[in-house]
Every structure is written in C-alpha cells, then in structure tokens.
Amino acid sequence: MQAMAHVDEMKKIGMTEAWLRKHRPVYNAATKHPFIRSIRDGTVQIHSFKTWLAQDYLFVREFVPFVASVLIKACKQSHDNDDVEVILGGIASLKDEISWFKREANKWDIQLSEVIPQTANKNYCRLLESLMSPEVDYTVALTAFWAIEVVYQESFAHCIEEGSKTPPELKETCERWGNEGFGQYCKSLQKLVDQRLQKASDDELKKAEVMLLSIIEHEIEFWNMSRGN
Numbered sequence: 654m655q656a657m658a659h660v661d662e663m664k665k666i667g668m669t670e671a672w673l674r675k676h677r678p679v680y681n682a683a684t685k686h687p688f689i690r691s692i693r694d695g696t697v698q699i700h701s702f703k704t705w706l707a708q709d710y711l712f713v714r715e716f717v718p719f720v721a722s723v724l725i726k727a728c729k730q731s732h733d734n735d736d737v738e739v740i741l742g743g744i745a746s747l748k749d750e751i752s753w754f755k756r757e758a759n760k761w762d763i764q765l766s767e768v769i770p771q772t773a774n775k776n777y778c779r780l781l782e783s784l785m786s787p788e789v790d791y792t793v794a795l796t797a798f799w800a801i802e803v804v805y806q807e808s809f810a811h812c813i814e815e816g817s818k819t820p821p822e823l824k825e826t827c828e829r830w831g832n833e834g835f836g837q838y839c840k841s842l843q844k845l846v847d848q849r850l851q852k853a854s855d856d857e858l859k860k861a862e863v864m865l866l867s868i869i870e871h872e873i874e875f876w877n878m879s880r881g882n
C-alpha cells in the first residue's frame with residue numbers, strides 16, 4: 654500500500670521532483686552553500702567572489718560545447734520539437750552570458766586570459782567532456798544539463814529573496830540566474846527531463862539519478878573552490 658502511494662506520488666510530482674526530495678540534504682548543501690549564504694548575508698569576501706567569477710568564465714566556455722552536444726542528441730533522438738527549441742534557447746542565452754562575464758571581469762579588474770583553471774573546475778569540465786560522447790544517452794545528458802542550470806537558479810534566487818543582504822554590486826550577478834525568466838527556463842528543462850524519464854528503462858533511470866548526484870557534488874566542489882576550501 655505504501656509502495657503504491659509512493660508510485661502515485663512520483664506520477665503526480667514527476668521523477669525529478671521526487672529525486673530532489675529524496676536527496677534534499679545534498680541538494681541544499683549545493684544551493685545553500687556557505688559561499689551562497691555569504692553573498693546572501695552580505696559577508697562575502699570580494700576575493701572569493703572574484704575567484705568564482707574568473708573560474709566560472711572558464712567553466713561556461715566549456716559548457717557551450719556540452720550544451721551543443723545535448724542539442725545534437727535532442728535533434729537525433731527526440732521526436733518532440735519542444736526539446737530542440739528549449740535547448741536552442743539555452744545556447745542563445747550563453748552568447749549573452751559570455752559577454753556579461755567579460756564586462757563583469759573588466760569591472761573587477763580580472764584578466765580572463767590569465768586565469769588558470771583550478772582542480773575542481775578541471776574535474777567538472779572533465780565530466781562535461783565525458784558527457785559529450787555519443788555513447789552517453791540523451792536522457793542522462795539532459796538530466797545533467799537541467800541539474801547544472803537548476804542549482805545555479807536556486808542558489809542565486811536565494812540571494813535575492815526578501816530579507817537578503819546581498820551587496821548592491823553583486824545583485825546583478827544574482828539576478829542573472831535568480832530571475833523569474835531563468836526560473837521558467839529551468840522548469841521547461843525539468844519538464845523535458847520528466848517526459849524522458851517517464852519512458853526510460855530502469856537502467857537509464859538509475860544512470861540519470863546517479864548523474865544528478867554527481868552534478869550536485871561537482872557544484873558543491875565548485876563553490877568550495879571559490880571559498881578557497
């Protein structure tokens with residue numbers, strides 16, 4: 654009876670939401686990481702913020718080919734046009750994101766050409782690279798893509814919620830990922846993932862859940878790097 658209730662609940666809320674509930678402690682460790690909390694309560698060290706900014710620029714450059722590889726998988730494996738359009742929208746906004754990083758780096762006197770990727774960043778980019786392989790299933794790659802975006806969305810939305818004391822000079826950064834539009838985009842991605850997961854085999858489901866956890870761990874390591882942990 655209890656198992657039935659569990660299956661019914663999964664159908665109602667979708668697999669991704671069920672996973673987020675199941676893995677809430679580790680998910681919160683990413684979205685409410687001490688680095689994020691320090692932005693939100695206004696105690697962030699500016700050198701930590703600058704480290705994050707510089708490293709994230711390098712990450713986003715590697716993220717572009719990864720998202721392109723998800724798009725290729727969608728074109729080949731999805732019979733649903735929604736998938737291609739949502740992913741294409743993500744790629745289009747990355748162009749603006751890269752220009753924003755360059756402007757922001759300028760503002761903080763960061764020479765982007767001199768930034769060296771740190772270990773956590775290299776490890777994360779290595780994971781992205783491995784996900785680009787045609788051997789990796791579309792459902793697993795799409796789950797990773799959604800997870801990467803939603804951790805940023807929730808983290809930065811937390812910094813602009815009522816009562817936050819985010820320093821004014823960091824508000825624009827938080828709004829970039831914490832805004833309503835980015836939230837809607839993450840919801841669209843989540844819907845695509847749930848649709849794929851509904852038709853997935855047990856093996857694919859397991860791989861996608863493991864991938865979600867792996868992304869969350871890499872995001873935690875990425876924030877740790879910004880704090881110099």
Ligand SMILES: Cc1ncc(CN)c(N)n1
Pocket residue numbers: 709712713716801802805872875
């Ligand atoms: C590490 C990381 N994760 C996610 C995002 C959001 N695209 C990002 N820019 N950087």
